[in-house]
Amino acid sequence: MIERKNLIARILLFAGLIAGAFLSLAPFYWMFIAATHSTGEIFALPPNLLPGKHLLSNLANLQAEVGLARVVFNSTILAVVYTIVTVFLSAMAGYAFAKFQFRGRDAIFFGVLITIMVPYQATLIPLFSTMAKLGWINTYKAVLTPNLANAFGIFLMRQNMQAVPTEMIEAGRIDGCSEFGTFMRIVLPSMRPALAALAIYMFMFQWNNFMWPLVVLNDPKMYTIPVALSSLIGLSRIDYGQLMLGASVSTLPIMAVFLILQRQFISGILSGSVKG
């Protein structure tokens, strides 16, 4: 009896989860399929739900229109550099906030956190004029720097760093490591899952970042994928096959990164959200 009830529960649960997963993934399936069709086929009724024949022509058009290889390369470099630097800066700051007593610590930490509440539309123009004064318009510096110090990253790292045993740090000091050496050689290696979680977030953020790169970059050769895709959406004559292929290309690398790092990701989020 219990066995039977268990089986039914199991089937129901599984069916529910499958249905939910189907709803989550269906738009992706449709996007990938649409990337192999022409615009006319995409809008046809009944809809085309099987792969079409236009993948190669869409790819050729996309390459000709936005220089696909080039923008994918730009996006990748920007996202990788950004991720490394941000994760490192966040870890440093998070470590100090979690493991040191110092004057103004809580005030500064709170000051950092509260900025999350300000909508970015409000600060776009002053930020842009700061970049202009620095002479950084149309450079990758301008794309990267504003979010290098990232409130969410600092928060997540501080929460995680609280789990680092104080004895471990002291052991490092006794062994004659410099403070920075202790951080590099002892603290960081013990933080791998949290660093991986933050890395996914930051990579996602920079890879998908749209509004800011759009306003600071003027040269199409320097565009990132979202900006290049957006330039395909004009007033008329949108080639949807091409656009869907671009959208698919913009999604695949993130999927790959997430698949590789997902275990660490979950345990990293965990400590970020529970403690504190």
Place this chain on the structure above:
Amino acid sequence: MTGGPRRRARSFSRLTPYLFIAPAVILFSIFTIYPIIASFLLSFQTRQAGSYVFAGLANYARLISDDYFLTALLNNFTILAIQVPVQLVLALLIAVGLNSALVRFKGAFRVAYFMPAITALVAYSVVFVILLNTDFGLVNYFLHSILKLPKIDWLANPFWAKVGLMMAITWRWTGYNMVIMLAGLQQISGELYEAANIDGAGTVQRFFRITVPMLKPIILFAFILSTIGTLQLFDEPYILTKGGPNNATLTAALYIYRQGFQYFDFGYASAISYVLVAIIAVLSWFQLKIGGADSD
């Protein structure tokens, strides 16, 4: 100076923590704090003949009688009241389901549910605009041609546009919240459930007596994140509905964008932003107070 090894180990140069936070804090001051202050000052100014002049609280006073702003806020709160609870409950149920011993392929499910959250906005928007198209979209094709239901004006009917918008947001963010909750669930010790089993508690009782209370801090965390996200909601209404029809999906952030970037009234846009910040701050504070009062 004269302390033994123990003391030496505890002490660190007073400068050390400041050096650790310096790079982040300096960057933060220039590229985040400074623009925030500049835009805050702007909220007390107004544009006359192409230049800015001090206007005191005029921008803030104007807000009170601005129907569009009030409509936008009301929309934000409607979404907050309906979409956020639905999304969090869904996320919790899926997380509990995935955490159950009965389910296999957990990794695959996790990825499937999380996928929408990592999609680039541009890709997401193009796909949804076409899927929800009234006459040629896939969603209505299934409703109308296969299920023989009437076509729904997803993006053009005031009621359905709100529903469509909330559906899109739910699609995008449920998995994200689910992963947060799943992480929390894995922290709950199995012994608690075993004890409950011995007491004869059923699935539903265990859910309400153990899972929900133990998960409270996590749910609160997800709730505050969703609240901030909802009050700053911009992407979906900007792309899917342009705030229409008849302001049914106008949100405060979209209104800020319009005032600033389409009407060039940056002072007024800033004033709206800081009213929004104040609302978010008050709400978050209440949520922490209410949610945190009896935990720990």
Place this chain on the structure above:
Amino acid sequence: MRKTSRFVIWSLVVLTLLAGFSGIAGAGPNKAVAGKGLVKGEITVWGWNIAASGLKDTVASFNKKYPDVKVNVVDIGRLDLYDKVTTALAAGVVLPDVIQIESDHMAVYTEQFPNGFYDLTAVASKYVKDFDPSKWAQSRVGGKIRSIPWDSGPTGLFYRADYFAQAGINPDEIKTWDDMVEAGKKIEKTFGDKVKLLNIDWTGDDALYRMMMNQAGAFYFNEKGEVALGSDTSIKIARIIKSLKPYSFNTAGSWDTTVTATKNGAVASIPFGVWYSGTIMDQAPELKGKWRVMLLPALTGGGNRASNLGGSTLVIPATAKNPEAAWRFVENALATTQGQMVMLKKWGLFPSYLPTYEDSFFREKQEFFGNQPIFAIFAGEVKDIPAVNYTGDFSKAHQYVINALTQLLTQDADPEAVMRKAAKDVAAATGRKLAAR
């Protein structure tokens, strides 16, 4: 703790002082192009879509005259371009040398950034007589020429000759919008729900309203800049639009829906600007020979049938690095028959430069449109397009009108009440006076 708090407070004070000197740029001095400097170096041009493609095709003829200038034409999406231009103008930052701005947006920019663009009066005055006069109303601000008109959007009713014949509609008998209602009934009788007479955007745009207002020589604002949405003309137009609703296909703010409805034959006619001819030919080549063009029906029997929808201008931002070369580029593209004809023939950009209308191309019969010389029809209409006052509050008012029409068409609102309310709201939001009726 007190020391640190003091430190934090002082840092904030310093930042605040710094912030006070920054943020948004002021008006700046008026800069004018003299037309005398050396023309060399490099220029960058921003436009979108086919407009950018059209400009690219004028580079060859420009470089024949000015071989020492390297021209980069950059194609930036329309909304993206506005976001970039607005951000840069507001921050007072270097922009490219030439930018495309839609005519209806010109006043919005020049009112907010009075000296944001080069003053072209000295060099462009000699061309004033050569352009569609209604376009100058948007290009000239406070007596100064800030932009050069590019393409015009004379309007017409594109219609399916085959559908009209099947439904027994004689296109020559459609003279007023009321006649359209009758035609709508015939279409409905013949095709049922499959084909609607025309497309109307119920919720996302007010194109039809603007075309009709323009026919009447009216707009959101009158010539004094007062809010004219509550005028008798405006209310009458709202009534007509409401009477057309049952025979309309709702495109709901979606360009793709409009194009797809055209292609799938869901509409029998489309009231739009001349630029839509290119879209039909491009997107629905299989419909060759089925489409025709006529002027829009008039508001009243014998009334004006000409109006304008859309069209762009070119500006030279005040921060341009190479204004002299930029001006020569604009001059070559827009104020020569050769430049304009390249863009018309290949990209369907309909010139507002009047001398081009003498070109034999305008008399050519268009095979796609059943051998109608459609460009002659549109060119002939241009002289009758009334000039109207867009003002710097166009974008703001636009939103209120769209919402008013949404109420009219989806909530069965009363035309008079809805337009009066919109007028009052726009007056309040813009600080403008209500026009006398």
